Amino acid sequence: MQQKVEFHDRAGKALHNPQIRSNFRYAMDGLMLKRLRSFPDLDELNRLRLRSAEIRANALARLPELLEQLEARCRENGIQVHWAETAEQANEIVLGIMNRHGAKLLIKGKSMVSEEMELNHYLEQHGIECLESDLGEYILQLAGEPPSHIVAPAIHKSRQQVAQLFKEKFPDIPYSDDVDTLTRNARDILRRKFYEAPVGLSGVNFAVAETGTICLVENEGNGRMCTTIPPVHIAVTGIEKVVEKLSDVPPLLSILPRSATGQHITTYFNMISSPRKPDEKDGPDEVHLLLLDNGRSHIYKDAELIATLRCIRCGACMNHCPVYARIGGHAYGTTIPGPIGSILEPQKAGLDQLGELATASTLCGACGEVCPVRIPIPELLNRLRFERVRQDHTGATRGQGGQRDPWEARIWKAWSWVHANPMLYRLSMRMATGLRWLLPNRLGPWTSVRTAPRPAAKSLHTLAREKGFDHE
Amino acid sequence: MSEARTNILRRLSAGKPHFAAPAAATRVPLARWDVPGRIDQFRNKMESVRAEVHVTVRDRWPDLLKSLVTEKQLSNLLYAPNGPLGETLSQAWRKEDPSPLICRNEAVDEWKEELFFNIGGAITAARWGIAETGSLVLWPTTEEPRSFSLVPPVHIAVLEAKDIYDTFADLVEQQNWHLCMPTNALLISGPSKTADIEQTLAYGVHGPIELIIIVIT
Amino acid sequence: MNLRKSYPEQPERIYFFGTCLIDILYPEAGLAGMQLIRREGVDVIYPLNQTCCGQPAWNSGYRDEAREVAAAQMACFPEDYPIVVPSGSCAGMLRQHYPALFAGTPQQDAAQAFSERVFELTEFLSRVLKIKLNDLGKPVKVALHVSCSARREMGVANEHQSLLQQLSNVELVEQERKEECCGFGGTFAVKHAQISAAMVEEKATALVASGADALVSGDCGCLLNIAGHLEYRKAQLPGSHIASFLWERTNAAEG
Structure with missing residues (x-):
């Protein structure tokens, strides 16, 4: 239950931090509005969501064979394919590639899988410098913080906070809190690093089995830099990111940036199918594709929960989540925060560890409504709430039943007994209405910001009879 | 084959849930334009992300380019003499001295320092365009490698209007991309940008600060 | 999701599911809902044995407990009348989640049929009764x-x-x-x-x-x-x- 305490603690701190509250509120309002404006035609949006969900569900239905096909096509194209069951194995593979080249600097494009692996920490322990090149990730690396959003990692920081950070880290550069100046400074600092780095790393948005193609969506150009300039490129991805055909890509590319940031398309869409060919004048000589499982194949077993793996990491669910908007990404304490994180991370780490996250939702449904691949997030949160307290060990989820609290279970048993027995229910209603003035004015956390509910003098059961409504 | 591979595939195959892949695909109607509409759409979308678009006829584009180079005060302009634009470009500056055009025939590794720190701009052809999203499509070649459109602060691209497709889906299908994927296929929609600080757009973070497109009708 | 596309004609008789919150805290709201429907010439039946839709337990992960309560509710509405609920939340439970709650049990089909009879109150007033309201109140x-x-x-x-x-x-x-x-x-x-x-x-x-x-x-x-x-x-x-x-x-x- 340590995780539970920590979550409440972190959430509480965020709620009492006005800067965090206003930074997130401002950012989420903006992102929601931009998404709304980018889908002027609701019919198109609905069809595109259906199509995208079909593409992802189809890929998952055939996942083992598509992974084998992806591997075969990549190998034919000259891309080296690696498999890792755990984050530890994945880190070792990256380290092995670095060591083979005697490389001491890894320049990174944005990759949530590398966050999941805690790759930077691992490589630094082995004497290798990792440098984030996405502007948001770079800012966070300077600050020593993890991302708080999967698409806009530094969204919790104001521009003044970023300016202050630059001033501390680069005292020679004149202070400025102008966004263009800050951006230009980062460009100058990182340019030399792209030039020097022997190995570049990127994530993967879609991996196309049909052609052995790695697709990358980005705006800054750092993703292209990391995959073009250094002599070695390592792409890391979860095993679920595969799609069957190249023709599956355009619909996903159409819905992803619009759902994420309301852009009709990102500046760059980069499709990599091979290392540099003999007659070509640039591009990496080696391309590695690292396929990471890390609990995904376990999620894969359940016909309902498998929908979790459809995710294309747009972040729309967090942008629209009223809980996320209040507490921000760090409170979740996981790589992926927000609604998708609350279904994905507990399944990976085990419900005994992170099951509390599944309760941190009002089930308002905003996440499910905007999900571009129609993941029924509220239904899956509900399912995980069941899994965390169920007693029969079916093995469907990790840490099943691990958060069953005997007291809570007894309360629900009693609740069920009263509500399944009409006589008992009516008796308790009569007691509540009759004794209503004796009920306390303070009801734990409820009355910390609300008045206590007061039972009516007569229940509806009584009023209905008095006003002449039949009972059958 | 690795043990991890065997284990992952075994777990996936054993755990494969009992559901069929969705059969009937939902049709998403694709946007359509006539020829002038297509160019307008391309231009509007590109301009909305701060790319500069110039539409001109074939005979005029070298002069247009020359005025752009002067206007932008480009110290030099990287080009590929053997690329699709090479001959026209060489001729355009033939009579003048000095010409801003420079070329390098070696692999980029050999002159990386110069590429990163001494090139003012680069010009490449764009293989196709996409009207719907306002995108250039590049398949970098031996003559015009990937770095040309990435590293210099200004990228000038020349696109034939007839090569603009309505949508990315049309292009992928009609050009049979699944049979012939190059080392790198690239969609470019505007200059490099970021909104990582306070959602505020800033241009030119790592890639080109300016993207200039000459569309030849 | 299971949103309705078409609505039936005005029925002679309906069941009213009052919900537990209304029963004890806002009974006047339940009564008003029944009176609005009765005023349109529809018989309103308020089954005595109804208690709660079971949603609190369902959303807390206690599915067996929710099912026990839900089964007791289904037994309260035996005839094929529409069931009107003055709450989007409880109506959602009855309409959207009962089929899932009873999936794989002998009551699966019954739960499906039951759920299809459920209407949220405002939906029932405007779509089925096509109610016309004459405002007598102050601005x-x-x-x-x-x-x-x-x-x-x-x-x-x-x-x-x-x-x-x-x-x-x-x-x-x-x-x-x-x-x-x-x-x-x-x-x-x-x-x-x-x-x-x-x-x-x-x-x-x-x-x-x-x-x-x-x-x-x-x-x-x-x-x-x-x-x-x-x-x-x-x-x-x-x-x-x-x-x-x-x-x-x-x-x-x-x-």
């Missing part, structure tokens, strides 16, 4: 809070709004971020009290800023939360259930 500015389940699970936000728009002396004002959850979420409000508090505070602030004289909602969970907080901060913005509000403004005897 008033009203802010409408549509619950998340009414909006997203039942898809009846427009029905809420169109009923209020029929009232000639009611001016609907819009609060900022009206589509955002109020932070109730059942046990969420207690389990994650601090987050819930932050949500309801912002919701209440937006409602007060809207300039409304009254708050109307179709769900008593939201009312309990929002009005409870408004009262706590001593704001002069009373809340009422949409059924009570409609009945009070259109009933000659009481209005």
Whole structure:
């Protein structure tokens, strides 16, 4: 239950931090509005969501064979394919590639899988410098913080906070809190690093089995830099990111940036199918594709929960989540925060560890409504709430039943007994209405910001009879 | 084959849930334009992300380019003499001295320092365009490698209007991309940008600060 | 999701599912709902043995307990009459979640058939009864809070709004971020009290800023939360259930 305490603690701190509250509120309002404006035609949006969900569900239905096909096509194209069951194995593979080249600097494009692996920490322990090149990730690396959003990692920081950070880290550069100046400074600092780095790393948005193609969506150009300039490129991805055909890509590319940031398309869409060919004048000589499982194949077993793996990491669910908007990404304490994180991370780490996250939702449904691949997030949160307290060990989820609290279970048993027995229910209603003035004015956390509910003098059961409504 | 591979595939195959892949695909109607509409759409979308678009006829584009180079005060302009634009470009500056055009025939590794720190701009052809999203499509070649459109602060691209497709889906299908994927296929929609600080757009973070497109009708 | 595309003709008789929150805390809202339907010439039956739809246990992960209570409810509504529910949330449970709750049990088919008979109150009034409302009340500015389940699970936000728009002396004002959850979420409000508090505070602030004289909602969970907080901060913005509000403004005897 340590995780539970920590979550409440972190959430509480965020709620009492006005800067965090206003930074997130401002950012989420903006992102929601931009998404709304980018889908002027609701019919198109609905069809595109259906199509995208079909593409992802189809890929998952055939996942083992598509992974084998992806591997075969990549190998034919000259891309080296690696498999890792755990984050530890994945880190070792990256380290092995670095060591083979005697490389001491890894320049990174944005990759949530590398966050999941805690790759930077691992490589630094082995004497290798990792440098984030996405502007948001770079800012966070300077600050020593993890991302708080999967698409806009530094969204919790104001521009003044970023300016202050630059001033501390680069005292020679004149202070400025102008966004263009800050951006230009980062460009100058990182340019030399792209030039020097022997190995570049990127994530993967879609991996196309049909052609052995790695697709990358980005705006800054750092993703292209990391995959073009250094002599070695390592792409890391979860095993679920595969799609069957190249023709599956355009619909996903159409819905992803619009759902994420309301852009009709990102500046760059980069499709990599091979290392540099003999007659070509640039591009990496080696391309590695690292396929990471890390609990995904376990999620894969359940016909309902498998929908979790459809995710294309747009972040729309967090942008629209009223809980996320209040507490921000760090409170979740996981790589992926927000609604998708609350279904994905507990399944990976085990419900005994992170099951509390599944309760941190009002089930308002905003996440499910905007999900571009129609993941029924509220239904899956509900399912995980069941899994965390169920007693029969079916093995469907990790840490099943691990958060069953005997007291809570007894309360629900009693609740069920009263509500399944009409006589008992009516008796308790009569007691509540009759004794209503004796009920306390303070009801734990409820009355910390609300008045206590007061039972009516007569229940509806009584009023209905008095006003002449039949009972059958 | 690795043990991890065997284990992952075994777990996936054993755990494969009992559901069929969705059969009937939902049709998403694709946007359509006539020829002038297509160019307008391309231009509007590109301009909305701060790319500069110039539409001109074939005979005029070298002069247009020359005025752009002067206007932008480009110290030099990287080009590929053997690329699709090479001959026209060489001729355009033939009579003048000095010409801003420079070329390098070696692999980029050999002159990386110069590429990163001494090139003012680069010009490449764009293989196709996409009207719907306002995108250039590049398949970098031996003559015009990937770095040309990435590293210099200004990228000038020349696109034939007839090569603009309505949508990315049309292009992928009609050009049979699944049979012939190059080392790198690239969609470019505007200059490099970021909104990582306070959602505020800033241009030119790592890639080109300016993207200039000459569309030849 | 299972949103209705077509609606039946006006029936002779319906069942009313009052919900547990209304039963004990807002009985006048349940009564108003039944009176509105009866006034349109439809017999309203209020089965005595009904208690709660089972949603609290369902959303807390206690599915066996929820199923036991749900089975008892299904037994209360044996005839093939429509079942009208004055709550988007409870209607959503009965309509959208009963089939899942009973999936793989012998009652699977019965739960499916039961769920198809369920209507949320505003949906029933406007779509099935095609009710015409004659406003007898004084001019008033009203802010409408549509619950998340009414909006997203039942898809009846427009029905809420169109009923209020029929009232000639009611001016609907819009609060900022009206589509955002109020932070109730059942046990969420207690389990994650601090987050819930932050949500309801912002919701209440937006409602007060809207300039409304009254708050109307179709769900008593939201009312309990929002009005409870408004009262706590001593704001002069009373809340009422949409059924009570409609009945009070259109009933000659009481209005």
